[in-house]
Amino acid sequence: xxxxxxxxxxxxxxxxxxxxxxxxxxxxxxxxxxxxxxxxxxxxxxxxxxxxxxxxxxxxxxxxxxxxxxxxxxxxxxxxxxxxxxxxxxxxxxxxxxxxxxxxxxxxxxxxxxxxxxxxxxxxxxxxxxxxxxxxxxxxxxxxxxxxxxxxxxxxxxxxxxxxxxxxxxxxxxxxxxxxxxxxxxxxxxxxxxxxxxxxxxxxxxxxxxxxxxxxxxxxxxxxxxxxxxxxxxxxxxxxxxxxxxxxxxxxxxxxxxxxxxxxxxxxxxxxxxxxxxxxxxxxxxxxxxxxxxxxxxxxxxxxxxxxxxxxxxxxxxxxxxxxxxxxxxxxxxxxxxxxxxxxxxxxxxxxxxxxxxxxxxxxxxxxxxxxxxxxxxxxxxxxxxxxxxxxxxxxxxxxxxxxxxxxxxxxxxxxxxxxxxxxxxxxxxxxxxxxxxxxxxxxxxxxxxxxxxxxxxxxxxxxxxxxxxx
Numbered sequence: 271x272x273x274x275x276x277x278x279x280x281x282x283x284x285x286x287x288x289x290x291x292x293x294x295x296x297x298x299x300x301x302x303x304x305x306x307x308x309x310x311x312x313x314x315x316x317x318x319x320x321x322x323x324x325x326x327x328x329x330x331x332x333x334x335x336x337x338x339x340x341x342x343x344x345x346x347x348x349x350x351x352x353x354x355x356x357x358x359x360x361x362x363x364x365x366x367x368x369x370x371x372x373x374x375x376x377x378x379x380x381x382x383x384x385x386x387x388x389x390x391x392x393x394x395x396x397x398x399x400x401x402x403x404x405x406x407x408x409x410x411x412x413x414x415x416x417x418x419x420x421x422x423x424x425x426x427x428x429x430x431x432x433x434x435x436x437x438x439x440x441x442x443x444x445x446x447x448x449x450x451x452x453x454x455x456x457x458x459x460x461x462x463x464x465x466x467x468x469x470x471x472x473x474x475x476x477x478x479x480x481x482x483x484x485x486x487x488x489x490x491x492x493x494x495x496x497x498x499x500x501x502x503x504x505x506x507x508x509x510x511x512x513x514x515x516x517x518x519x520x521x522x523x524x525x526x527x528x529x530x531x532x533x534x535x536x537x538x539x540x541x542x543x544x545x546x547x548x549x550x551x552x553x554x555x556x557x558x559x560x561x562x563x564x565x566x567x568x569x570x571x572x573x574x575x576x577x578x579x580x581x582x583x584x585x586x587x588x589x590x591x592x593x594x595x596x597x598x599x600x601x602x603x604x605x606x607x608x609x610x611x612x613x614x615x616x617x618x619x620x621x622x623x624x625x626x627x628x629x630x631x632x633x634x635x636x637x638x639x640x641x642x643x644x645x646x647x648x649x650x651x652x653x654x655x656x657x658x659x660x661x662x663x664x665x666x667x668x669x670x671x672x673x674x675x676x677x678x679x680x681x682x683x684x685x686x687x688x689x690x691x692x693x694x695x696x697x698x699x700x701x702x703x704x705x706x707x708x709x710x711x712x713x714x715x716x717x718x719x720x721x722x723x724x725x726x727x728x729x730x731x732x733x734x735x736x737x738x739x740x741x
Contacts, residue, residue: 274361274369278307290358299352303366310374313349315341316390316400317372318380324371325380325400331388333380333402342368378544381536382500384480385444385549394533394545405478405502407445410617413610417603418472424585425464431624432578432634433457438618439630440551441476444502445616449532449547453629454525456566458558458639459582462590465555469505471604476612477551478502485510488524489517499536504528504552511565515651522567528552529576558582558639568650569643574635579643581636642710649703649715655685656734657717666722666731669697700732 278284306313316325316333324341325333336344342364345351351363377390380400387404426433436452443450459465474481482497485506498504512518527534528550536544556562558581567573591597626632659682660672667675673693676682690696704721720733 296357299363303363306367306370310370315371317376319376320379384502408475408608408612410613411609415607415610418607424588425582429580435620435631438615441615454552454577456554456577457580458556460584463582463584474503481505489521506554508556513564518567522573578633579635579639581639660734666733669693
C-alpha cells in the first residue's frame with residue numbers, strides 16, 4: 271500500500287501512466303481513480319486501523335463492518351471500480367482506492383458508544399473515532415397516554431415527580447447531545463408491582479432502545495463491559511445478587527463513578543486506551559424484602575447524594591394481565607402511547623421547588639427504605655463479624671472479654687481492627703447495635719446482641735446469639 275501511495279502522489283508518473291491507457295474502459299478506470307484522489311470520502315468507506323477492517327454506512331444509517339476481501343467486492347460491485355490492472359502501473363483501481371482510504375479515511379477506533387450518534391467524532395486527543403450506531407430514540411408526538419400515566423401515578427404515588435423529572439433530564443440531554451449527570455435510580459418494590467415493565471417498556475425505548483445489565487462488572491465478578499459501553503440504559507436487577515461486604519462496597523464505588531464521572535476509559539483489546547464521554551442512565555430494580563435489599567451498598571453521605579431511592583406501591587387499582595395474550599394486548603397499548611410519553615418528557619420543565627444545581631433535580635429518598643438501609647448497613651459489619659467468629663453462645667461477656675477473644679482469632683483480628691481499636695470503642699458499638707436491633711427487629715440480622723446491665727459492676731454485658739435463637 272505504501273508503494274501505491276508513493277506512485278499516486280507522483281503526478282507526473284500518473285500523467286504518463288494515463289497516456290498509456292488505450293480504449294474507453296482503460297481511460298474510465300483512471301477517471302475513477304482520479305475521482306477517488308480528489309474526494310476520498312465520496313466512497314463512504316472508512317478504514318479502522320485499530321481493527322484492521324473497513325466500515326460502510328447502510329441505508330439505515332448504521333456503519334457495517336467489512337473484511338478486506340468483502341470491501342474489495344463492495345468497491346467493485348457498488349462503486350463500479352474495476353479489478354483489472356490499470357494502464358501504466360502494476361495495481362488495480364480497487365487497490366488504489368483502498369490505499370487512499372487507508373491514508374485519508376482512517377479512524378483509530380470503530381465502536382458503539384452510549385449517547386453518541388453514528389458518524390466520525392474527533393476525540394480529546396484529536397484522534398478520529400467512528401461511532402457505528404445511533405441510539406434509536408422514540409420520536410415524540412403530541413397525544414394522550416392514559417395507561418402509562420395511570421400506572422406511573424399509582425405505583426409511584428408522591429414519588430412520581432422525582433422519577434419523571436430524572437427521566438426527562440436524561441432524555442433531553444441525550445436528544446440535545448450534552449452530558450448532564452443523572453442520579454442512579456434505585457427502585458424497590460414487591461414482586462409483580464411493575465419494576466420490569468418500567469425498565470423494559472418505558473425507560474429503555476425512551477432512552478434509545480439499548481440496555482445492559484452490568485451488575486457482575488460493577489461488583490468485579492467479570493472484566494467484560496462491552497454491552498455497558500454501548501447502552502444508554504444500565505438496567506440492573508437482583509437476578510444474580512452478591513451479598514458480601516466487598517462486592518457491595520465495589521458496587522457502591524462503581525455507582526459513584528458512573529453517576530459523577532463524565533469521561534470513562536475505553537480500552538478495546540489490542541487498541542490503546544481512550545477517554546470518552548458516555549451518557550448513562552442507571553436504574554437498579556430490587557425487591558423490597560429485607561434479604562433482597564442487602565445487595566445494595568451502604569448508603570454513606572457521598573453515595574446518598576448520587577442516588578434516588580423509591581419504593582413502588584403494589585396498588586390494588588392496577589391489575590396487570592394474567593395471561594400471555596392479555597399481557598401482549600396490554601403491552602401493545604403501552605407501546606402505542608410511547609410517542610406521547612416522549613413528547614411530554616421532551617417538553618417537561620423541572621418545577622422550581624425541585625430544582626438543584628448539579629443534577630438539575632433534587633434527590634428523593636424513601637424514608638422507610640432509607641432508615642432500613644442506613645440502620646442495617648451501619649451495623650452489618652460488626653454483626654457479620656460476630657456471626658462468623660464469636661463461638662460462645664452461652665453466658666454474658668464484657669466488651670473487654672469479647673474484644674480479647676476476637677483479637678486472638680487471626681482472621682477476625684483484621685476485621686476487628688477496622689471496626690474498633692480497643693474494648694471501649696467495641697463496647698459502644700455493641701451497645702449501638704443492640705439498641706438498633708431492638709428498634710428494628712424486622713431487619714435481616716444474622717446475630718443478635720442482647721445487652722444487660724451488671725448490677726454489681728454497673729457495666730454493660732452482652733449475650734450474642736444467632737438471630738433464630740434469640741432469648
